[in-house]
Amino acid sequence: MKVYFAGDHGFFELKTKLIERVGALGHEAEDIGAFAFDAEDDYPDFITPCAKKVAADAGSFGIIGGGSGEGEAMCANRIPGIRCAVFYGEPSRPQTDATGNVLDLISSAREHNDANMLSIGGRFVTEEEAVAAVEKFLATPFSGAARHARRIAKF
Numbered sequence: 001m002k003v004y005f006a007g008d009h010g011f012f013e014l015k016t017k018l019i020e021r022v023g024a025l026g027h028e029a030e031d032i033g034a035f036a037f038d039a040e041d042d043y044p045d046f047i048t049p050c051a052k053k054v055a056a057d058a059g060s061f062g063i064i065g066g067g068s069g070e071g072e073a074m075c076a077n078r079i080p081g082i083r084c085a086v087f088y089g090e091p092s093r094p095q096t097d098a099t100g101n102v103l104d105l106i107s108s109a110r111e112h113n114d115a116n117m118l119s120i121g122g123r124f125v126t127e128e129e130a131v132a133a134v135e136k137f138l139a140t141p142f143s144g145a146a147r148h149a150r151r152i153a154k155f
Contacts, residue, residue: 002060003138006032006050008043010067011122014130018063021131027138047075054116055081062117063134069121076117083152085109087133088121106133110140112148 003022007015012034019029032053033046043066054062062084066072069086076084087105095103109115118137120130142148 001138002028002030002057004030004032004050004053004057004060004062005064006034006046006062007065007072007122008034008041008046008067009037009039010043011065011069011072011120012037014120014122014125014127015063015065017127018130018134022063022134022138025135025138043072044075047072048079051076051079051082051084051117055079060116061138063120063137064117065120065122067121067123069119069124073117073119076119082117083109083113083115083155084117084119085113085115086119086121087130088124089129104136106136107140110137111143112145114142114148114152 005015005019019031022029032050034041047064050062050064054060062076064072064076069088073084073086076082085105097103118134120133
């Protein structure tokens with residue numbers, strides 16, 4: 001599977017490590033930038049082209065990030081066809097659905113929302129947490145449930 005990566009200075013070091021890990025898992029990784037650390041760079045310069053590539057490449061995914069991951073997700077979600085979730089660590093209490101099933105953000109975003117991009121808050125997670133999140137994100141399929149597909153179609 002093709003996985004596009006992008007991020008600003010707040011994600012630069014972690015992005016490089018995640019690209020290596022995703023490649024080691026057998027996926028094709030493409031770095032959209034930043035290509036050098038610049039504390040003054042602007043995340044839309046990298047996130048927008050990345051999101052456009054994901055939107056144009058059916059079945060691909062994007063992993064983006066910055067200091068918090070929030071602005072990056074907002075930027076990505078402006079591109080039609082993008083469904084970007086934010087990850088900045090595990091919740092402080094278990095998440096449950098209406099029937100009491102325990103959920104996690106990554107699985108829910110993929111299974112229920114068919115998220116095709118994940119934005120990571122580089123200043124909020126460890127490398128190990130980011131690696132685990134990306135691996136789970138890429139391994140979790142969309143459920144295809146009619147109610148979820150119906151909701152996504154309304155975007």
